[in-house]
Amino acid sequence: MTVSAPVPGNHAFDSDLFVVAPEVRQALEDGTAVVALESTIISHGLPRPENLRVAAEVEDIVRSRGATPATIAILDGKVLIGLDDSALDQVANRDDVVKVSVRDIATLVARCGSGATTVAATSHLASLAGLRVFATGGLGGVHRQARDSWDESADLNTLAVTPMTVVCSGVKSILDVGATLERLETLNVGVLGYATNRFPGFYLTDSGFPVFWSAQDAAAVADIMKVRDTLRIPSALVVANPLPESEQLDPDVHDHVLEEGLRLASARNITGKDVTPFLLDHFHRATHGASLIVNEQIIVRNAELAARIAVIDAGAGADDR
Ligand code: PSU
Numbered sequence: 001m002t003v004s005a006p007v008p009g010n011h012a013f014d015s016d017l018f019v020v021a022p023e024v025r026q027a028l029e030d031g032t033a034v035v036a037l038e039s040t041i042i043s044h045g046l047p048r049p050e051n052l053r054v055a056a057e058v059e060d061i062v063r064s065r066g067a068t069p070a071t072i073a074i075l076d077g078k079v080l081i082g083l084d085d086s087a088l089d090q091v092a093n094r095d096d097v098v099k100v101s102v103r104d105i106a107t108l109v110a111r112c113g114s115g116a117t118t119v120a121a122t123s124h125l126a127s128l129a130g131l132r133v134f135a136t137g138g139l140g141g142v143h144r145q146a147r148d149s150w151d152e153s154a155d156l157n158t159l160a161v162t163p164m165t166v167v168c169s170g171v172k173s174i175l176d177v178g179a180t181l182e183r184l185e186t187l188n189v190g191v192l193g194y195a196t197n198r199f200p201g202f203y204l205t206d207s208g209f210p211v212f213w214s215a216q217d218a219a220a221v222a223d224i225m226k227v228r229d230t231l232r233i234p235s236a237l238v239v240a241n242p243l244p245e246s247e248q249l250d251p252d253v254h255d256h257v258l259e260e261g262l263r264l265a266s267a268r269n270i271t272g273k274d275v276t277p278f279l280l281d282h283f284h285r286a287t288h289g290a291s292l293i294v295n296e297q298i299i300v301r302n303a304e305l306a307a308r309i310a311v312i313d314a315g316a317g318a319d320d321r
Pocket residue numbers: 038040041044045046117118119120136137138139140141152153154155272273274275276280295
């Protein structure tokens with residue numbers, strides 16, 4: 001069955017490389033809410049076996065708020081928009097699933113490979129499928145040693161050119177948050193604090209930086225999305241949703257473990273796309289799982305908020321877009 005492309009000139013829907021799950025396809029046809037979810041969190045961000053449990057929990061929370069989850073990944077050369085139980089299990093447990101950014105997608109698909117999509121790759125593919133709201137943990141950004149390493153996540157450049165509402169808990173606290181906020185400004189990426197005027201710090205409630213705009217509730221976010229459509233704003237809107245202080249990682253533990261992790265990464269010469277998974281894994285081990293619980297909470301809470309935003313956005317009517 002072919003579905004009319006939601007974006008003019010979008011031929012992805014006609015390609016057998018691009019497989020939209022039946023429930024996602026139905027939701028798109030009906031104009032009901034869909035929430036895009038990334039898969040790098042599952043394959044490279046969380047350890048087994050918790051990764052599969054969290055991935056399923058995140059999908060459940062989206063459903064419980066009346067939206068359809070669309071976890072995005074690449075399996076055996078097919079781009080999957082929405083995963084069934086077997087596909088979710090494969091992303092979580094197969095050893096040949098690589099971390100995929102936008103630049104890797106075509107090569108991987110052409111070679112019939114399998115990969116888990118980062119924020120960058122997920123945003124690109126979700127937007128191609130006509131999805132508007134995406135939930136993740138924390139964005140990538142400028143790394144702390146970027147002055148020497150030039151390591152800046154491709155998440156930033158992609159968000160500059162992808163009109164997606166991304167619900168996250170700020171950028172990962174392993175990064176240079178101040179530099180990342182400057183880059184987001186340069187790249188025209190909108191940043192809204194969700195019921196806060198402090199930019200969240202992923203594992204921590206407050207990154208130490210303020211955020212200029214905030215939205216008090218999901219309806220306020222949906223209002224802004226509508227205006228963005230009308231004015232054809234080409235970049236992403238980041239909805240920065242902090243964890244309550246009672247759920248954050250102990251800030252002293254955080255700072256100590258981060259310092260140790262950065263030292264280890266440098267001593268072991270960890271570079272490129274391995275840096276973020278290495279540091280997250282170091283946190284999970286060094287905090288004896290405490291950071292894992294926090295990371296799970298972050299993802300679940302962001303998915304819940306994304307679903308509420310998507311439901312209001314869908315109710316606001318696809319016809320006036
Ligand atoms: N948020 C999490 N865990 C993760 C990530 C985000 O809670 O593992 C992933 C996202 O896929 C993000 C990626 O795009 O980390 C950033 O990687 P890099 O710094 O190499 O661009």
